[in-house]
Amino acid sequence: MAHTIDKSNFKTAQIAVNNCKIHNRTTDQYCEDCGVLLCLVCARLSHVQHKCEAVQKLADDKKKVLKTTSLDVKERYIPLLHRRIEIIDNIKKENTNRCREQMAILLRHHDVILKNLAKIKEGHKERLMENLSTKNAALDLMKSELEQQTESLTETCSVLDEGNMTDYSFLQSFSSLENTLKTIPRSRKDISSSFYSMLVSPQKINSLMLESLVGTLLDTNEITLSEVASFVFGADAINSLAASSESACWLYEDRGTQIVQIGFQGEVLNTVDLKRECDAFTRGPHNEIIVSHLEEQSISVIASTSSNFHEENISTKPLAPEGVTLANNGGILVTLVDDSTKFTLDATSRRLVRLMTLSGEVTRDYEYREDGKSRLFTLPRRAIQKRNGDICVIDFLSETQGIIHVISIEGQKLSAYTGQNLEQNFLPTDILADDQCNIIITDPTNNVLHLLNSEGEFLKLLTPSKSSFSIPISLTLFGEIIWVGNLDGRVNIYRYRNDIVL
Template identity: 25%
Template sequence: MASEQHGRHKFVEVTEVFKKKKDDIKKDTQEFQNHISPTYEEIALDLENQLANLDGGYEKLTTTMSKQGEQWHREIDIVINKMKTELGEIKEKHRDILQKHLNEIKQIQSLIKETLQTIRKIEKSTEVSSTIEYSSKIREFSKFPAKVQVSLPTFIPKPAIDREKLYSLFGQITPLSTATEENVLSLNQPKTSVRELLDKPELVATIQTGYKELHSVTCLNEDRIWTSGETNDIKCFNIKGSLLQTIKTKSGRGHNDITVDSDGNLLYCDWTDRTVNIVKNGQTEELIRLQGWKPDNLCVTSTGDLLLTMFSDDRTKSKVVRYSGSTEKQTIQFDDEGKSLYSGNGYTKYITENRNHDICVADCEAEAVVVVNQDGKLRWRYTGHPSVTKNEPFEPWGITTDSQSRILTADSDNHCIHILDQNGQFLRYIDNCDLEDPTCLCVDNNDNLFVCEFEKGNVKKIKYLK
């Protein structure tokens, strides 16, 4: 009896295990069909597309190089023609100098001939009066003019151009950048769709902040922004321009850079007391206090770390430091050759992180956007784009990135925004929205761009993607 009961119990266990395994097999089948297999198909298709577009992409690069070469040839021809024109002008001056002196000599020669004819006439004459009145001209004509020798100009060719220097001046080929994305986390998440640039960006809204010098803006969400200016008030506005909240800085000083963390908490740095502060539920807490350095600008990374640009007390050194909370994790200051990555001074250096984890700094005094990878290795520098309409030097201020890993930086003196791809290649300007002295930038989750106008105190919301 006991044995029979034990057998039935064992049969039930096997049945349950069998049923559970059947359920697991069904779930696995669905997972393979609905997620795993389509994801691999998508990855394979993406790789096939990349391979299919490989030749075309490299052909575009070589075409760009060829156009650059043609431009260089044109510029060299312009230089040569300009020098030839200058040489022609010098030649005419040379001719004029010689001709002037020759005319003077010929005039004297004519006088000498006339004098000689007069002397010979007197010599043959028997008239007493003309002989007695004769006055010698020898002394007058013996004062010979200086002999003029005008030397030809010389052309001094510059020493042969160093090929490596020429190579660096011609352009830069960025190294291959291989970005890997963790697909396990993205199986059930929508992928970021490709969004192209609008042919003509559109001004959506203008928010008047009341600042005389608008220093910083950051997006809290799609409807709200935080702003900071010359006063100790950090203000929160909605997209309609209504003031929703004001926070006073602890030091009572203005010109503070601001950002927001993933929980919506406001962070601001205060260079006057060397602190970085966080505002939680209306209460301000000191997060970081520096020694020997002053905080400049900051951003929060995708992993929740804090990136902070700072300058030394004597304003001779600058660096980027990564923090986890208040703990220093990484310092970025020098390249592989030991040279400073950033200009050493107290000028503003806005900072942001790209989706590929590159760290992008707008170094206005160096007239460059400096981009390093997450390990702090220099990837590239962007020093502006040649333009016949942008006449002022490129001095980047604000910087931000969007969902497409594009980089946007404010060119304040030329009143425009430069849009770059993640490898530093110029894509286009935003220069049609009546921007004036743009400084700080930020992008919301829908890729709307917010631009500070420094002296007007306005924040402009701009749509630039399709």
């Protein structure tokens, strides 16, 4: 609660000093710790550990600094409070604008839903009418045939009943009658099949399903990191991470020759010996270790057996693989460049993201925009695919500036993010997506993690609640556990809470 001054104390005359009820002595002492008047005995006994002073002396001392304090209040504290009030007013305005923006998004999305529902309704109505038209047309044809048969039978019976024909003619007519009767189906199967067959089957309306359709509400204050464990694994940077469970993770140290599986306390659980350095790695759909080798221009797929590890190499020549991650279809996403040191592109430069199978078959290259001329990337470092199929790419524009591209599976550019609320340039090094397709990015230059929504729009900066990063450069997520690798060899493990409020 803010401090308030009791104006009743502002009097022109001195307030009468009472005697102490315990010692019957004048209360001419003041305890600054407790803010109460005391007698000298109380000051020396029950308040002996406190800061006590004679009232008159203390008042004289305070009066000497009153002018300085008053000036400090007027020139420093009051302007400071005014600035904070101004900040509050500005935040309120910004909050109102943000709320209006979110309201507009909700209404636009609602209109899109209604428009699509109307389109679906019209499509269903059209199919209902088509079924009616088809069935009735078939019935009209059958009716016409039956009317012709009825007319023919009536005429034949009439001629036979007259009896004015030779026996030969009679036999011919009667035989024709019998043949006609044989063609009349005894079953109503053909007619029954022409009953109206298109049925509307309304689904039970589920409130959660409807709320999910309209859109969930995400309270960014509920998205937090709480520390689970922290340890120093080695002296070199933790270049890449790939969680295998909530309690185990594979990692690669910069300039190392092994990929190591560790537990919560940094204990080594397993080791894959590469016998050479690598640039990035990921886990395959069947627990393979997939490694990119920039200088060798190749990708290694290492599968474990009961007795050893089996390695197969995929050449990416003449391009070099910067990063590799697992794609949704069990294949891999590889960032490929012709030169990892140049940021200026010419007509022959190659900078792309490749979707390919583990056998090396190219599924698709993402290099140019829809016009086939404008490049998508400058120097792509790493790419991931979200559950909804969209692809997020870390792209370096220079040695000090990066960007996050979000493109659709068809290659359409959806959004771009260049950082927000930062003191230094945005230079991302790693990226992942959670189950709601929100995006998390490491930013070692500013020592934070960025959280974006599924559209690639900024939500907040994520910082841990109990400890600080030591320059985060890599990360991986399994369930609610995020592993963060740092430049100094430290690994931080956090519980990632991403509560959706409906």
